[in-house]
Amino acid sequence: MNNRSEQLVPHFDRLPEPEQIGQMATWLAQAGLESLELCNEAAGLKLRIRVGQATSAAASPHAPVAAQPDAGGGVVAVKTPYFGHLCLTHPQRDTAFAPLGAKVAQGDMVALVTLDSLQVPVSAPVAGTVAKVTGEAGALVGYGAVIMQIQPD
Amino acid sequence: MSETPRFNRVLIANRGEIALRIQRACRQLGLETVAVYSEADADSRHVHEADVALCIGPAAAARSYLDPDGLLLAARLTGAQAIHPGYGFLSENADFADAVEEAGLTFIGPTGASIRMMGDKITAKRAMREAGVPCVPGSDGPLPAEMDAVKAIALDVGFPVIVKASGGGGGRGMRVVERVADLAQAVTLTAKEAEQAFGNPTLYLERFMQKPRHIEIQVLCDTHGTALWLGARDCSLQRRHQKVLEEASAPGIAPETIAEIGERCAEACRRIGYRGAGTFEFLYEDGVFAFIEMNTRVQVEHPITEETTGIDIVAGQLSIAQGERLGITQADIPLRGHAIECRLNAEDPFTFMPSPGIITRWDLPGGPGIRVDTHVVAGYTVQPYYDSLIGKIISYGATREQAIARMRVALAEMKVEGVSTNIALHQDLLADPAFARGGVDIHYLERWLAQRTAS
Numbered sequence: 185m186n187n188r189s190e191q192l193v194p195h196f197d198r199l200p201e202p203e204q205i206g207q208m209a210t211w212l213a214q215a216g217l218e219s220l221e222l223c224n225e226a227a228g229l230k231l232r233i234r235v236g237q238a239t240s241a242a243a244s245p246h247a248p249v250a251a252q253p254d255a256g257g258g259v260v261a262v263k264t265p266y267f268g269h270l271c272l273t274h275p276q277r278d279t280a281f282a283p284l285g286a287k288v289a290q291g292d293m294v295a296l297v298t299l300d301s302l303q304v305p306v307s308a309p310v311a312g313t314v315a316k317v318t319g320e321a322g323a324l325v326g327y328g329a330v331i332m333q334i335q336p337d
Numbered sequence: 338m339s340e341t342p343r344f345n346r347v348l349i350a351n352r353g354e355i356a357l358r359i360q361r362a363c364r365q366l367g368l369e370t371v372a373v374y375s376e377a378d379a380d381s382r383h384v385h386e387a388d389v390a391l392c393i394g395p396a397a398a399a400r401s402y403l404d405p406d407g408l409l410l411a412a413r414l415t416g417a418q419a420i421h422p423g424y425g426f427l428s429e430n431a432d433f434a435d436a437v438e439e440a441g442l443t444f445i446g447p448t449g450a451s452i453r454m455m456g457d458k459i460t461a462k463r464a465m466r467e468a469g470v471p472c473v474p475g476s477d478g479p480l481p482a483e484m485d486a487v488k489a490i491a492l493d494v495g496f497p498v499i500v501k502a503s504g505g506g507g508g509r510g511m512r513v514v515e516r517v518a519d520l521a522q523a524v525t526l527t528a529k530e531a532e533q534a535f536g537n538p539t540l541y542l543e544r545f546m547q548k549p550r551h552i553e554i555q556v557l558c559d560t561h562g563t564a565l566w567l568g569a570r571d572c573s574l575q576r577r578h579q580k581v582l583e584e585a586s587a588p589g590i591a592p593e594t595i596a597e598i599g600e601r602c603a604e605a606c607r608r609i610g611y612r613g614a615g616t617f618e619f620l621y622e623d624g625v626f627a628f629i630e631m632n633t634r635v636q637v638e639h640p641i642t643e644e645t646t647g648i649d650i651v652a653g654q655l656s657i658a659q660g661e662r663l664g665i666t667q668a669d670i671p672l673r674g675h676a677i678e679c680r681l682n683a684e685d686p687f688t689f690m691p692s693p694g695i696i697t698r699w700d701l702p703g704g705p706g707i708r709v710d711t712h713v714v715a716g717y718t719v720q721p722y723y724d725s726l727i728g729k730i731i732s733y734g735a736t737r738e739q740a741i742a743r744m745r746v747a748l749a750e751m752k753v754e755g756v757s758t759n760i761a762l763h764q765d766l767l768a769d770p771a772f773a774r775g776g777v778d779i780h781y782l783e784r785w786l787a788q789r790t791a792s
Contacts, residue, residue, distance in 0.1 A: 326392025
């Protein structure tokens with residue numbers, strides 16, 4: 185992953201100017217993506233840009249799939265808002281975003297879908313408890329794939 | 338093949354019957370396929386048969402089959418090294434073709450520059466005229482702003498004329514003008530519509546042919562200077578500029594006439610460095626061919642040419658994209674027998690309203706000379722989001738009469754339940770005396786339908 189992001193972003197040896205960061209945020213918003221993270225461990229640099237697309241779900245081209253109660257047991261499926269590799273744990277940490285049994289609030293990030301250096305958060309459609317994790321970490325998942333079930337509060 | 342192939346995994350950026358058609362050609366050539374699909378097409382045949390299948394978006398085409406960035410990301414994630422665009426969707430989008438190649442992938446089609454040249458009707462006609470392809474008399478460029486100058490052009494071309502938007506197509510952005518008195522208003526209105534619909538108010542005008550036939554020439558060109566023409570198709574049976582039934586060859590046009598126009602098309606391809614499959618569309622009236630446009634992709638009706646030449650056009654596209662030589666010359670291409678294609682649509686045979694729903698029965702015809710290209714199986718759901726094409730029946734015979742007879746039986750055998758289809762329309766057309774004689778013009782079907790409604 186790091187090799188590929190170096191090809192895409194060749195010179196991350198110092199932090200970009202504020203205008204440049206603003207431009208990158210605009211590009212993210214235009215591409216319908218929610219966040220971008222740049223990391224240069226050797227230089228001890230890290231930049232994360234998030235744009236507020238998740239909050240304006242209706243206007244976002246990658247709005248989370250609407251919550252629909254599952255026929256069995258009243259659980260609600262968590263679906264991916266884009267295709268990519270499924271990431272169930274934070275890339276820099278060992279802990280899962282939302283393991284089995286975790287309590288989540290509506291809109292909480294429960295997973296990430298990664299495409300090279302880009303990361304698209306997967307949000308909880310309802311508040312509740314993670315009842316089942318069906319997605320496989322690292323797997324290539326399509327748009328609208330069910331990755332976990334939430335038992336609503 | 339001694340050289341290393343440029344690609345061995347192809348992403349099919351399309352759906353329906355053409356996605357399956359492309360997949361078959363890939364598999365026969367030993368290439369792996371990636372099916373990218375919308376949520377609505379998750380249960381499609383080519384999705385099940387693909388080496389890799391990836392849902393890339395919701396049913397809306399703008400977020401799936403028409404999303405260039407999504408398709409490129411999908412190609413990278415799935416390791417596809419080439420993209421076949423099929424027909425429709427992004428197949429004639431020059432920017433997409435460029436973006437594919439800029440991403441280091443192979444676009445299975447012509448260069449972005451060729452697509453761009455043919456996408457603009459004015460540059461396309463100019464290029465064709467320079468290459469010796471006959472064009473309809475017209476303004477030979479954008480109309481001037483001065484109305485007096487426009488009038489002078491129209492009088493020189495001869496009325497009736499048709500005013501067309503340079504960026505238009507598919508029957509949109511055009512207006513027929515019978516008399517010089519009506520010209521100014523028509524030009525103003527069409528320019529306004531063109532600006533709104535295509536973002537480009539540029540217009541041109543040409544002689545309006547009264548009862549032409551639609552004749553088209555299939556070409557196939559490699560990247561080593563070989564350009565071949567594969568005979569003619571007659572696609573005159575159209576409703577609202579949509580082809581309904583096509584045949585190859587064109588009834589009543591001498592093979593020498595087709596050979597002459599075919600050679601000019603091939604020569605034009607050599608001159609512009611065209612690569613891949615393409616089709617030159619002409620209006621034909623009183624022995625005169627007039628170039629309308631070139632389609633820079635594989636067409637729905639390509640199978641009838643495959644039947645009469647024995648050439649697999651889609652496999653040809655793939656080999657050309659690999660950089661291979663066609664390995665045949667014009668003399669190796671036989672034009673044998675006659676083929677007819679009936680497009681099966683899930684639609685009401687009288688109102689032509691789309692008829693989406695679950696297909697509960699799907700019995701296919703068969704026997705000598707019958708080919709069915711379809712993605713549909715019993716239990717398939719016809720989606721309301723896309724075009725209503727559910728399959729194509731292609732009949733081949735040593736003569737036109739035999740091809741018609743085989744098609745009649747095939748249509749009788751074809752049983753579809755759960756959705757309405759236009760099978761009955763095809764049966765009526767095959768029984769029509771004017772069709773049986775051959776050579777009806779492009780307005781014939783509309784007149785025939787109007788009469789049917791009236792009686």
